[in-house]
Amino acid sequence: MKKISLFIFLLSLNSCQFFDKKAPDEQELLEQELKKINWKEVDEFPTAFSCDSILDTELQKQCFFDNIIQNIQSRIGVDTLQIMYPEIDTIKVKVTIHPDAKIQFETQIPKGTVSYDIALIDSILQQKLSDFPRIEPAIKRGIKVKSQFVLPVVINVAE
Template sequence: MKYYLLILFLVFNSCNYFDKQIPSEKELLQKELNAIDWNEVDEYPSFVDCNKMETKLERQHCFFEYLATLIQEKIRMDSLATLYPELDTIAVKVTVYPSSKMKFEPQFPKDSVAYDVMQIDSILHARLIDFPKVSPAIKRGIPVKTQFILPVIIKAEP
């Protein structure tokens, strides 16, 4: 009789071990969304030459250095330095789309009247074409759009 009571006691108490709450779909989704860092990508955009680097930080540094050098070489051929001698650096907003397309937008202070913003903008758009293929940034295995401001030196000191 004692054994039957013991077995009944174990059967009724063991049911509590299997009666665990399963989280809802919304809770799981919210937990996963909160775990994602939306301001950081898993892999930065990259040029073919930068893919050879071993670490993420090296590839990122390579990409920004290579891009800045390419932009400087392309606009060095133009007359920006002679038209605007006081202008030594331009901030360029670079957008890399998931389709590998790149877009360049010069960023100027709101109150800039020292130089013709439209003229500089048109010169940059005319020169900043025909870039090597860029691999877009990757977030959780999916290509994503990234934007960043890149300072571009127009005239180097001799």
């Protein structure tokens, strides 16, 4: 009995050091976890309805970009922009997809080019793309997140 008591006593002395260790601070754990996350990349890219069935992520991503560019081109290609600005063959469109699947389009014209009425081009773009097909937002760690892309859109096809 004495041996068992001595053994329990020694064991309890050794186990006391386990209680001295402090649990990591909640804020410290959060900061460590946030540092591990690559905020520049998403787990799943946004997707258009026509690309849902593709399983390969790279092919789905390419399908998504091709789908958006083709959709924008078909809506603004042979229209007002081509008549008003025949010298512009390509515009860059900044596409922002919000977590609630709301889509924003913004024209980006390179600096140093002939000055254009960007507000007018933007308003035409907004009008033509107002009923754009639904796009599911990007996903990061199971949460829908905002994503932005700048896409080259050809508006004047050489004949």
